[in-house]
Amino acid sequence: MEQSKFAAPPDSIEKAREIFEKYLQQKALRLTPQRRFILDYFLQAEWHLSAEELYQRIRKLDPNIGYSTVYRTLKLLGDCHLARELPLGDERLHFEPMYKVQHHDHLICKRCGKIMEFYRQQIEDLQQEICAEYNFVPTHHNHEIYGYCSSCKGVEN
Amino acid sequence: MEQSKFAAPPDSIEKAREIFEKYLQQKALRLTPQRRFILDYFLQAEWHLSAEELYQRIRKLDPNIGYSTVYRTLKLLGDCHLARELPLGDERLHFEPMYKVQHHDHLICKRCGKIMEFYRQQIEDLQQEICAEYNFVPTHHNHEIYGYCSSCKGVEN
DNA sequence: TTCGGTGCAAATCGTTTGCAATGAG
DNA sequence: CTCATTGCAAACGATTTGCACCGAA
Numbered sequence: 001m002e003q004s005k006f007a008a009p010p011d012s013i014e015k016a017r018e019i020f021e022k023y024l025q026q027k028a029l030r031l032t033p034q035r036r037f038i039l040d041y042f043l044q045a046e047w048h049l050s051a052e053e054l055y056q057r058i059r060k061l062d063p064n065i066g067y068s069t070v071y072r073t074l075k076l077l078g079d080c081h082l083a084r085e086l087p088l089g090d091e092r093l094h095f096e097p098m099y100k101v102q103h104h105d106h107l108i109c110k111r112c113g114k115i116m117e118f119y120r121q122q123i124e125d126l127q128q129e130i131c132a133e134y135n136f137v138p139t140h141h142n143h144e145i146y147g148y149c150s151s152c153k154g155v156e157n
Numbered sequence: 158m159e160q161s162k163f164a165a166p167p168d169s170i171e172k173a174r175e176i177f178e179k180y181l182q183q184k185a186l187r188l189t190p191q192r193r194f195i196l197d198y199f200l201q202a203e204w205h206l207s208a209e210e211l212y213q214r215i216r217k218l219d220p221n222i223g224y225s226t227v228y229r230t231l232k233l234l235g236d237c238h239l240a241r242e243l244p245l246g247d248e249r250l251h252f253e254p255m256y257k258v259q260h261h262d263h264l265i266c267k268r269c270g271k272i273m274e275f276y277r278q279q280i281e282d283l284q285q286e287i288c289a290e291y292n293f294v295p296t297h298h299n300h301e302i303y304g305y306c307s308s309c310k311g312v313e314n
Numbered sequence: 315t316t317c318g319g320t321g322c323a324a325a326t327c328g329t330t331t332g333c334a335a336t337g338a339g
Numbered sequence: 340c341t342c343a344t345t346g347c348a349a350a351c352g353a354t355t356t357g358c359a360c361c362g363a364a
Contacts, residue, residue: 034345064345107288130277142299
């Protein structure tokens, strides 16, 4: 029974590292200092980041880590469910660390760009119900609601 | 009260044309043969299309319509809610004609690419409820569930 | 007659990839 | 030792834009 989406995220950095290391071993991949560094930095991020943002921040701490390594590592983290890819409406992909966070989806203001998080167990349950009907095994979902936040909804244009 | 998302889609090509023409007039934009042609072709599409697909099909019927005109017109159609932008997991954006179709969201198989449509009034209602809580005025949403369809769920890899 | 629209080619921009050097196991 | 990984720069692919001509209003 696949349940990656529904498994609780790791609640300690150590546990997350363990998941990553197991994943690498299983695929006969190597644990490099760069990968370890990116994992640690990413998991401690307070919020979702674009690859670019992550790269810029990491580069300040260690200028020897390249752009492509960040991209490649982010993909690995996605594969082992330590990162979640989020299409948040702009042209780039954002990544949300799956660490100590409860699953949630997003409300996005089209005017000021403000992003809020929401969660409804009922919606999660209904999705399960739908999947069962279609005989579909879900791994993850995207759910974003676009519109205008309280500060922007009256504003002209 | 904004309700673009919840307004019924036009149920005749004529009504859709009217919406488009009103929109253009209101913005002091011009109704060109290209725009008319793209509108008509797009609305009759049986399903969501990428800009590329739309361009290729239209080009067969009228080789004088350019790539950029398709993109620009699709954006206009999005603005007046005759097209809905869909991020379906691949690198490109798809556009779904909002014509005679009931609103729905998508189940996407990560292995074979099959796309199925689902709809649950309860989920729509819950979204409204969430927006009310956040004092947020929704215009539209994306909701895609990724996983494996019935034919793919047992398959190795 | 006036500007907005068009097609084309070039530019953008996020992301991916080829490659020679590096280093984890 | 081997072969996965790295950083860099070049490549890619979807989308956008500058521009000179065109044509809707």
